[in-house]
Amino acid sequence: MSKRQSSKYKLDRRMGENIWGRPKSPVNKREYGPGQHGQRRKSKMSDFGIQLRAKQKLKGYYGDVTEKQFRGYYKEASRLKGDTSQNLIGLLERRLDMMVYRAKWAPTIFAARQLVSHNHIRVNGVKCNIASRRIDVGDVIELRKKAKEMALVMEAQTLAEREVPEYVAVSEDGKAEYVRVPTLDEVPYPVVMEPNLVVEFYSR
Structure with a gap:
C-alpha cells in the first residue's frame, strides 16, 4: 500500500x-x-x-x-x-476509497482509504481492504456495524462543505450503491x- x-x-x-x-x-x-520564494511574482x-x-x-x-x-x-x-x-x-471515480468518500463516510479521501484498509467496508457483502478496488455499476458497499459508530464517520456525515453526488445512492442503513459512471460535469470537484x-x- x-x-x-x-x-x-x-x-x-x-x-x-x-x-x-x-x-x-x-x-x-x-x-x-510554500517556501522563502513563495511570494515572488510567478513567471x-x-x-x-x-x-x-x-x-x-x-x-x-x-x-x-x-x-x-x-x-x-x-x-x-x-x-x-x-x-x-x-x-x-x-x-x-470507480475506486473503492473514492466511493466511500463520495458516500460521506469519511471527511477526507485519506480517511476513506484508511477506513477501507482497516477492514471497515464490505463490497456486495464481502469484506474488502483494497482501496483501489474497482466498483461496478450496481455494486453495493456498506459500513461494518462497528464503523457506523466511529467518531470519524459521524463527523463526515455532518459536513456541510460537500453533498453526496447523484451517481451514488446512500441509504439510512449504512449502504451505498454505485448508480452509474459519472461524467466530468457530475463530479463535485x-x-x-x-x-x-x-x-x-x-x-x-
Missing part, C-alpha cells in the same frame, strides 16, 4: 488552490506558494508546465495514487471507446479540473 510521505496541504499551497475544499486548508489564509508557464500542473492537481486530489497507477488509468482510458478525458474521470490537459501530458 502506498503512503503519502509529505504533508497533503503542501499540494494545496503549491497549486495555490484549495483542492479538497477543506476549511483547514492553508490556502484560505495564504494564497502564495509565465510553458504548455508543458500547464499540463504537468493539471496532472499533479488531478492525481493529488485522489489521494495516495502512485504515478504508476495513474499512468495505468490513463492507458486504460485511452483504450476505451469515447472521450479519453471523460473515461479517465470515470475510472478514477471543489476546483476546476482539466483532464483534457492530463491526456495531452501523457500523449506527448
